[in-house]
Amino acid sequence: MMVRILFNLRCMRRIYDKNVSKSLLKRLYSAKFVGPDVEKIRNFSIVAHVDHGKSTLADRLLELTGAIKPGSETSQVLDNLPVERERGITVKAVTASLSYVYNDETYLLNLIDTPGHVDFSNEVVRSVTACQGVVLLVDANEGVQAQTVAVHSLAKKNNLIIIPTLNKVDLPRADPEKVKGQLQSLFGIDPDNVLQISAKKGWGVQNLLEEIIKRIPPPIVKLDEPFRAHIIDTWHDKYRGVMCLAYIHSGVLKIGDSVKWRSDSKQHLVKYLSLLKPQEENIEKAIAGQVVMVGLGPKGGGKVGDQLLDSKIEESNTAATESGIRHMVYAGIFPSDQSQHTQLSDSIRKLALNDSAVSVSVDSSPALGQGWRVGFLGLLHLDVFTQRLLQEYKAEAILTAPSVPYKVKLRGSKLIRQHRSDEIIITNPLQLPEPQNIVEYYEPLVIGTIITPVEYIGAVTTLCVDRRGTPLPSSSIDEHMTLMQFVLPLSEVVIDFHDTLKSLTSGFASFDYHEHGFHPSSLVRMDILINGVLVDELSTIVHTSRLEFQARRLTTKLKEMIPRQMVQEVEITRTLQGHNLKK
Numbered sequence: 001m002m003v004r005i006l007f008n009l010r011c012m013r014r015i016y017d018k019n020v021s022k023s024l025l026k027r028l029y030s031a032k033f034v035g036p037d038v039e040k041i042r043n044f045s046i047v048a049h050v051d052h053g054k055s056t057l058a059d060r061l062l063e064l065t066g067a068i069k070p071g072s073e074t075s076q077v078l079d080n081l082p083v084e085r086e087r088g089i090t091v092k093a094v095t096a097s098l099s100y101v102y103n104d105e106t107y108l109l110n111l112i113d114t115p116g117h118v119d120f121s122n123e124v125v126r127s128v129t130a131c132q133g134v135v136l137l138v139d140a141n142e143g144v145q146a147q148t149v150a151v152h153s154l155a156k157k158n159n160l161i162i163i164p165t166l167n168k169v170d171l172p173r174a175d176p177e178k179v180k181g182q183l184q185s186l187f188g189i190d191p192d193n194v195l196q197i198s199a200k201k202g203w204g205v206q207n208l209l210e211e212i213i214k215r216i217p218p219p220i221v222k223l224d225e226p227f228r229a230h231i232i233d234t235w236h237d238k239y240r241g242v243m244c245l246a247y248i249h250s251g252v253l254k255i256g257d258s259v260k261w262r263s264d265s266k267q268h269l270v271k272y273l274s275l276l277k278p279q280e281e282n283i284e285k286a287i288a289g290q291v292v293m294v295g296l297g298p299k300g301g302g303k304v305g306d307q308l309l310d311s312k313i314e315e316s317n318t319a320a321t322e323s324g325i326r327h328m329v330y331a332g333i334f335p336s337d338q339s340q341h342t343q344l345s346d347s348i349r350k351l352a353l354n355d356s357a358v359s360v361s362v363d364s365s366p367a368l369g370q371g372w373r374v375g376f377l378g379l380l381h382l383d384v385f386t387q388r389l390l391q392e393y394k395a396e397a398i399l400t401a402p403s404v405p406y407k408v409k410l411r412g413s414k415l416i417r418q419h420r421s422d423e424i425i426i427t428n429p430l431q432l433p434e435p436q437n438i439v440e441y442y443e444p445l446v447i448g449t450i451i452t453p454v455e456y457i458g459a460v461t462t463l464c465v466d467r468r469g470t471p472l473p474s475s476s477i478d479e480h481m482t483l484m485q486f487v488l489p490l491s492e493v494v495i496d497f498h499d500t501l502k503s504l505t506s507g508f509a510s511f512d513y514h515e516h517g518f519h520p521s522s523l524v525r526m527d528i529l530i531n532g533v534l535v536d537e538l539s540t541i542v543h544t545s546r547l548e549f550q551a552r553r554l555t556t557k558l559k560e561m562i563p564r565q566m567v568q569e570v571e572i573t574r575t576l577q578g579h580n581l582k583k
């Protein structure tokens with residue numbers, strides 16, 4: 001019961017009104033495509049720091065190409081999940097196939113609008129695999145921010161053409177020349193190549209569209225080879241089963257073609273084939289270089305990362321769908337009532353299809369019953385996942401306290417045999433072996449990039465050192481802004497680091513991080529006993545230097561939250577040294 005009071009993070013949000021997206025789609029009208037010609041295809045993505053205007057630019061591009069009517073009342077048309085509209089953020093990359101006539105030729109432009117928040121960066125990573133270029137959007141007022149650095153290096157790593165574009169030039173405080181200087185000093189971008197637009201007012205957007213056609217090359221594909229595509233997104237359709245967004249690498253795909261998954265050799269027929277403009281437009285045939293929606297019917301399946309092949313290709317690889325995603329945070333998800341277990345299980349399965357970044361494994365708890373241990377890319381990802389469960393599937397869930405994964409090196413041949421390895425990853429504090437069976441503890445570190453005005457360098461350094469961070473060399477972006485880097489423990493970053501950084505720097509600093517592997521650390525499991533009984537769900541793994549602070553913070557909270565008459569004593573045990581703290 002007490003556990004529920006503390007950790008029942010049910011999202012009490014407004015119920016999803018399905019009519020939102022339907023009425024929206026009604027307002028869209030379609031332009032006629034001339035048959036695809038690879039030379040006239042451009043696949044590109046809009047990448048930027050959070051809130052620099054990606055979705056607003058996507059709206060203007062949709063208007064210019066006739067996919068939506070100009071002056072449409074609904075803004076951020078591609079952000080059509082209720083959670084995206086409520087929070088004003090993009091969490092899913094969305095594709096729109098647009099047609100545009102330039103120099104009397106009709107071009108097919110596949111636009112992918114991507115999220116900006118670091119927790120959804122996997123969507124960006126996946127999107128760029130279907131692109132030959134990106135529009136790197138930078139707010140001309142805020143200038144280069146931490147995610148600008150991250151998406152620029154991602155585009156470079158994938159050898160994509162980058163179209164640097166300054167947005168929000170209509171703002172009185174916009175300083176395009178200063179931001180061009182930042183792009184030059186950080187990335188070596190020639191200021192003459194930088195475009196200037198106002199996505200909100202539509203200024204310069206047509207020029208940008210034509211620059212996309214001129215600067216980004218058509219995809220290099222093999223039309224005469226057998227059909228092969230890779231899956232960049234999937235979602236569940238109530239009537240048609242799994243629908244997949246596929247980027248075609250070679251060959252041609254037609255309705256009725258026989259295909260198979262690379263991960264299993266079973267044959268299927270292509271039942272649905274559409275362009276997303278962004279509403280579905282059925283097509284009979286798609287060619288290499290296109291991004292299309294494919295459905296194989298209710299039993300057809302489909303997973304992000306897998307490949308769809310012509311059934312005559314003799315190739316299979318059961319590991320084809322391994323994502324390589326490293327989960328940053330794990331939490332237990334349990335039904336609020338065990339009678340809801342089947343429904344919640346079904347909802348999690350369907351949502352995990354659309355949110356391929358989560359990992360789901362079965363879990364159980366003495367207090368909460370049967371449930372799942374779910375891995376997320378960060379706390380915002382966890383929050384959005386539970387909100388989507390409630391809004392899109394009406395599934396209420398109880399969440400346990402989130403924890404980062406740890407690693408331990410085991411002692412004892414029996415244990416090593418049992419785990420088939422001398423090292424195990426701990427995603428649940430309860431899995432931690434007894435201290436005498438552990439040779440070494442490891443915790444995950446990240447390299448954090450912070451871009452801050454120079455006057456906050458001191459405050460940022462103090463925050464990072466307090467969070468056990470080690471500074472790396474910093475570099476000046478211009479006379480006002482500095483790029484700082486720190487090696488930080490992931491556990492110190494995921495909970496409230498971003499909010500604290502924002503409040504210390506009056507909202508001016510931005511933060512991004514990438515993983516830096518597991519490193520040896522001094523860790524201990526902190527157990528909580530209430531009325532002498534160990535409450536499994538309250539156990540956490542903490543760094544020994546933070547044990548007392550964390551213990552006092554948690555017991556103070558428990559003291560406030562648990563009705564006094566129900567508790568005689570709250571006790572904290574430290575398994576390693578057997579210390580007790582009583583409140």
Ligand SMILES: Nc1nc2c(ncn2[C@@H]2O[C@H](COP(=O)(O)OP(=O)(O)OP(=O)(O)O)[C@@H](O)[C@H]2O)c(=O)[nH]1
Nearest residue numbers: 050051052053054055056089090116168198199200
């Ligand atoms: N003044 C001005 N405001 C803009 C412009 N472009 C976007 N905005 C505003 O900036 C805010 C963020 O715009 P979005 O398009 O949601 O930004 P985003 O990059 O898609 O955001 P995420 O998907 O959450 O990363 C909104 O309030 C927009 O109205 C512009 O050219 N000028």
